[in-house]
């Protein structure tokens with residue numbers, strides 16, 4: 275995490291960049307046969323002129339700010355800059371294995387997306403989110419492109435004109451990575467890389483990168499590595515003499531030079547086998563870690579402690595809500611996927627019923643299937659919960675899209691039949707109108723602000739009413755010498771309906787969980 279990312283300046287630059295990208299995307303869609311909506315206002319003479327002036331000036335500024343006329347023509351610098359890109363690239367291509375290559379920190383990136391239907395606003399959210407993802411991964415967003423095109427080019431994803439435009443921007447800005455806002459087929463990524471001459475990462479690769487950076491626990495790390503290898507396997511691309519350097523590496527690397535035959539293919543095969551072996555090992559490890567967690571879960575089940583899972587889109591405020599409800603003090607960050615490792619905390623309803631509350635990994639549109647697979651055991655805990663608090667950032671311009679994306683993932687792990695409360699968070703920053711809109715559609719909602727505490731008490735009541743409650747009603751008379759039973763009733767989450775101190779002992783009217791009832795029989799009146 276770099277410091278600058280959280281400063282207002284940094285985010286306003288991002289906003290400006292995005293505004294610029296969108297303006298450009300809207301006003302100047304590439305003229306191509308597949309263009310969907312011909313924009314009647316596209317490229318009026320005046321506009322074309324303005325754009326030309328702007329870009330000329332930008333270039334001029336860039337060149338004149340750094341040097342004066344005393345510096346001469348700066349051919350060397352120009353050459354060095356163009357050379358540096360090429361040099362950097364050729365080094366990467368020759369010595370770096372696919373795994374290492376992919377794991378190089380993305381530093382200076384150019385975003386590129388296809389706008390293939392849907393509204394301009396949707397294209398905007400997606401691009402904004404991609405920028406946020408890139409920032410979270412630690413990169414600086416330099417510029418971006420949107421191409422209006424009904425279907426991606428099978429070879430290079432973008433049309434050839436746009437691809438060249440991206441290449442030029444990359445060279446001019448000194449970018450080292452192009453991030454594409456979709457999942458690319460391996461061949462498309464290769465095709466595009468061959469044109470833009472720098473590393474191309476797709477949305478899936480970017481999300482995997484963030485997960486890799488954020489994973490803390492042994493299980494989380496293993497899960498992410500498994501997902502990365504799964505993603506990598508069909509995308510192996512040889513980069514020259516990489517194999518020999520790879521021998522002691524943890525993860526298998528790529529093999530043969532591109533297009534090489536014979537021995538080269540054997541190398542890729544070898545690598546594939548090694549990756550498969552590593553994946554099998556990781557799967558065993560992950561399976562081995564499951565019992566500990568399952569034992570804990572079984573223990574909770576046996577004691578019939580209700581479990582509540584917090585789920586929701588990334589950055590919705592899940593961890594903040596957990597902290598608000600339980601003082602858990604878990605990490606809260608204005609970054610995507612701040613939380614990967616589930617945290618479980620004890621909580622108590624206002625009337626003293628204990629339950630567990632778990633924070634989980636956030637979801638995102640197009641959450642890579644490899645990740646859903648790898649995190650299945652974590653996500654299954656959500657499916658196993660008695661209640662899901664589906665946290666929604668109500669201050670987001672399009673929360674419905676996020677709700678739908680979360681439900682898609684929940685359905686994938688069979689968590690869609692679990693009772694759900696839609697918790698509209700960030701009410702302090704949300705518009706009344708949006709909140710009302712969602713409340714009309716959703717039967718069970720709570721409006722809260724984890725920041726101000728608004729609505730938190732009501733949410734606690736709602737949780738209390740929604741979790742399985744003790745159901746066996748008993749009338750007990752507990753002699754004073756058995757005071758520990760009374761304490762136990764409190765500890766074991768009995769619902770105490772009334773207490774009366776009589777001569778023979780404490781007279782209690784309680785509701786307990788069925789498991790506890792037999793032990794209390796002897797005190798029944």
Ligand SMILES: Nc1nc2c(ncn2[C@@H]2O[C@H](COP(=O)(O)OP(=O)(O)OP(=O)(O)O)[C@@H](O)[C@H]2O)c(=O)[nH]1
Nearest residue numbers: 589590591592593594607608611612613636724725
């Ligand atoms: N204005 C406002 N901001 C909030 C509120 N709750 C959380 N946030 C902010 O939203 C950002 C994300 O909060 P987190 O609690 O980390 O969100 P999360 O859902 O756990 O995110 P991930 O773990 O990354 O998926 C932080 O910058 C919080 O300060 C709220 O009620 N109001």
Ligand SMILES: [Mg+2]
Nearest residue numbers: 592593612613
């Ligand atoms: Mg979190």
